[in-house]
Amino acid sequence: MDITLVLLEISILIFFAELMRTSLRKFVPSIVGEIIAGMVLSPFAVGGLLDHILNLDLFSLNQYLLFLSEFSMILLIFSSGLEHGVSAIRSAGTFGFLGATAGALFPALVGILVFQGIGFDTSLILGTAIGATSLASAGSIISELRLKGKGVDLLMSMASSDDVVDLILLSVVLGTLAGATSVKSIATLVIYYIVAWIVIFVVAVRVIPMIANRLDEVYIEEFSMLVIFGLTAIMTALNFSPVISAFIAGVAMAESVKKERVRQIIDVLLAVFGSAFFVVVGLQVNLSGLTNFWLMAVELTVIAVIFKILGVLPFAYLGLRKWRSALAVSLAMVPRGETGLVVGSIGLSYNALNQNEFGALVFMAILTTVIGASFFKGMAHWLREE
Secondary structure: OOHHHHHHHHHHHHHHHHHHHHHHOOOOOHHHHHHHHHHHOOOOOHHHHHHHHHOOOOOOOOHHHHHHHHHHHHHHHHHHHHHHHHHHHHOOHHHHHHHHHHHHHHHHHHHHHHOHHHOHHHHHHHHHHHHOOOOHHHHHHHHHHOOOOHHHHHHHHHHHHHHHHHHHHHHHHHHHHOOOOOHHHHHHHHHHHHHHHHHHHHHHHHHHHHHHHHOOHHHHHHHHHHHHHHHHHHHHHOOOOHHHHHHHHHHHHHOOOOHHHHHHHHHHHHHHHOOHHHHHHHHOOOHHHOOOHHHHHHHHHHHHHHHHHHHHHHHHHHHHOOHHHHHHHHHHOOOOHHHHHHHHHHHHHOOOOOHHHHHHHHHHHHHHHHHHHHHHHHHOHHHHOO
């Protein structure tokens, strides 16, 4: 494959993603525009037509593009961990942690039960994908409306804990896909991943900031990359997903006094490559080859919305003592966005999902993001009362 064509493809995709994101930002969250850009320029749609007209293999899913997508995904999750930090996870409190746990497990377990008939591996991935919350869309609304107060603090801490719960669940699911089938082996796997996760997390958040704080400012860019990919290499060898290692690396670096410098570096990288993951997700959706996926997309969306709210709402109320504020927080937790798509992409790479199921997950992520962000924006003023 001609590397110059690959570089041209990447440049076109990133530019078109930015064009779609800015054009549609008044109507839908930014990641939806980026996914649509990928779907339009995919080899199954306009991209394939352009290839035929130009007699070029320009728009294709090649190994370089998949590498860039993986890099983009790791940066996104690292940025999420950097944003949260240990303090945000600690601040969840009892109600925040219980709400996040119930909000992640309720839709996940219901999804696994509902889709058992399709296949055990498939149901595990689908359940995990609809359990994860993405705060990107709600976070942008919080910044736009300059919301502050107890309700916003609870929302942010719940989202932080939700990420932790779902990433542990993802670790267990991937271990199960690797061969654990009996109750005993699955129980052993759960204990292993939880203990290993906690040990690595505690060591990372103590050792990494200590080293970063003693390093000269001139080395911090390279050290950040070393932390991300060094921890990824170690945890991948222990059968963890790169998603988990990137999150822990982000949380660890958030505890360093160099946090703001690291954030500047990551923001620059995300400004260029942040859309790559979502564009590639769109590129992988073959609408012409999908059959009867709409029903599954609707089922996934209904389960994702209803059971996320049922899991979060009671504990949000116990923390805020106001039903309207609790409902606003619950709706802000509805979007699946990048987290659900990351899980879906991993499922596709493990052959646990086919194109129909992956397409349904993509549309579930789009629908929940639009629904959650739209309703939250309409009810966000209730949090101002806190």
